[in-house]
Amino acid sequence: MVTSIYKDLALAPAGEQKIAWVKSHMPLLRALETRFIKEKPFAGKRIALSIHLEAKTAYLAQVLVSGGAKVSVTGSNPMSTKDDVVAALVKCGINTFAIHGASTEEYQQFVKETLACEPHIVIDDGGDLVHELHSVYPEYAHHVIGACEETTTGVLRAIAREKNNELNFPVISINGAQSKHLFDNRYGTGQSTFDGIMRTTNLVIAGKKVVVAGYGWCGKGCAMRAKGLGAEVIITEIDPIKGLEAKMDGFGVMTMEEAALVGDIFVTATGCCDVLTAVHFNLMKEGAIICNTGHFEDEINLKDLQTINVGTFEARENIDAYRLENGRTLYLLGRGALVNIACADGHPAEIMDMSFALQALGAEYLIKHTLDRKLYAVSDEIDREVARLKLQDMGISLETLSDKQYQYLNAFELK
Known part of the structure; x- marks a missing residue:
């Protein structure tokens, strides 16, 4: 069994430096990492992850591992893969399958190797993993509890499957969360x-x-x-x-x-x-x-x-x-x-901190709840908690309703 596919392990120090930098600017994920280390919500669970493979994604993978998960990783687009970051993930023991600029055939192999872990949870960006589990590698889907989808494209693909009654497991639309699309997008x-x-x-x-x-x-x-x-x-x-x-x-x-x-x-x-x-x-x-x-x-x-x-x-x-x-x-x-990551480093770390906190919490939600085979929104509780924690980290406080204000707002009745 192949454990990882990468370009050059000697690139790992540069990748580790990049991961350390984004970690220092992602307080929500750091807080989740601290909690996950104590609680191990993903103990015994396998997670297949496919998101643009650069430093912020690598840190998300490490946070999931801290929660007890066995994580297999690939990139959602070969042009956005950073080879030094891949090397850093491999060096820290995470099964990773990605090379910058890989051919279509190589990319398909990476997806297959990532899914060969027979995941319980899928974290996707664009819907390729979910698609392959339905259409190409259904033999790897027996243990899937559910998936979390990062972007509009992947959500649209899930909606199409749900309409045709072809969605074989629940999918949470991370992209639909206000703390995601209003800020990340x-x-x-x-x-x-x-x-x-x-x-x-x-x-x-x-x-x-x-x-x-x-x-x-x-x-x-x-x-x-x-x-x-x-x-x-x-x-x-x-x-x-x-x-x-x-x-x-x-x-x-x-x-x-x-x-x-x-x-x-x-x-x-x-x-x-x-x-x-x-x-x-x-x-x-x-x-x-x-x-x-x-x-x-x-x-x-x-x-x-x-x-x-x-x-x-x-x-x-x-x-x-x-x-x-x-x-x-x-x-x-x-x-x-994608020009923002094929030609640069993708979204700012502080922005992806919110999106990836939603991904981690979405995965935890799938573990704790039994859901039907359909597309779900992120719960309002999780959405608002991520925004609240972000404001807290920025040193910003919000107004709160007084008892009188609360009663005033809730006193109206439809006639």
């Missing part, structure tokens, strides 16, 4: 997306036209940060409510065909496919920069880009230049993978 994605763009291009954002596809929480975060950096922001949307909201928030709203003519930087954040296609590439100006911050590379139709391409070269590390038939050159960041 908005502030995390917004900051880390432009961190990735600026690190990779070394170009100014101010004065440029930034086109953000999608005005969900991730798109809102990207638009907010682009505006703050001095960009002129254009939103593309399919939802009239979100389109109207974007307009009222002060952004330009237009179709992608209209935006393609004027945009300098394009950021896809929809969770859908074919957001950018040959139709749009052929309209883009010379030197336009294209990147994706949605879960899958499908948002940018890379096959279309290759079809109309007459020559490709590496313009800079993590920037592929495509010369088109029309003579213009477009620049693709991070091969179309």
Whole structure:
């Protein structure tokens, strides 16, 4: 039986340094680690974990181990895997299967090896582990109690299975928690997306036209940060409510065909496919920069880009230049993978502290409760407790209702 697959164990010291840094900025997970060491809520349980494999994810894995779990880990996208962090996890005894830039075939092998532990709990980002347990490796699913899903894409996949009565175990939508999507999706994605763009291009954002596809929480975060950096922001949307909201928030709203003519930087954040296609590439100006911050590379139709391409070269590390038939050159960041982590370090540690605290508490909830085979929201109690603890760590106190105020608010009756 394979215990781990990794690039180079000699990279472990650099990975350990990264994990130590994020740990010092993740007080909620540190508090859970302290409690888990005492209570061992996951004693005797196996957890399969697939989240973008960098330092913050590694610390989550270590926290789960502190609670008594045997954890097997892979990354949810090969382009976001950090080889030094993988080496650090292997060195501390956690079964880890991931290599940066792995092929599709290698990635499938990593998923298989991760699931071969026959998990009791699945912690997923994008739904690949849950999908494989249903469709490819059902023999590894006999002991599954339930799963926790990190992101919009994975939740949508779970919803589809539930509608078709094909969901074989309960799934908790971590993404649905207010302490997750209001902060991780908005502030995390917004900051880390432009961190990735600026690190990779070394170009100014101010004065440029930034086109953000999608005005969900991730798109809102990207638009907010682009505006703050001095960009002129254009939103593309399919939802009239979100389109109207974007307009009222002060952004330009237009179709992608209209935006393609004027945009300098394009950021896809929809969770859908074919957001950018040959139709749009052929309209883009010379030197336009294209990147994706949605879960899958499908948002940018890379096959279309290759079809109309007459020559490709590496313009800079993590920037592929495509010369088109029309003579213009477009620049693709991070091969179309999530720019915030393929080209940077992902969301800030303080933000992921909340999301990963929800993941750990969600896993504990699955252990303590017997649930039906459907999608569940994070309990309001857990959601608010995570926010309360975060405020407490920031030294912030909230108002409390007096007895009179409580009675006042609860005195109204429907007539």
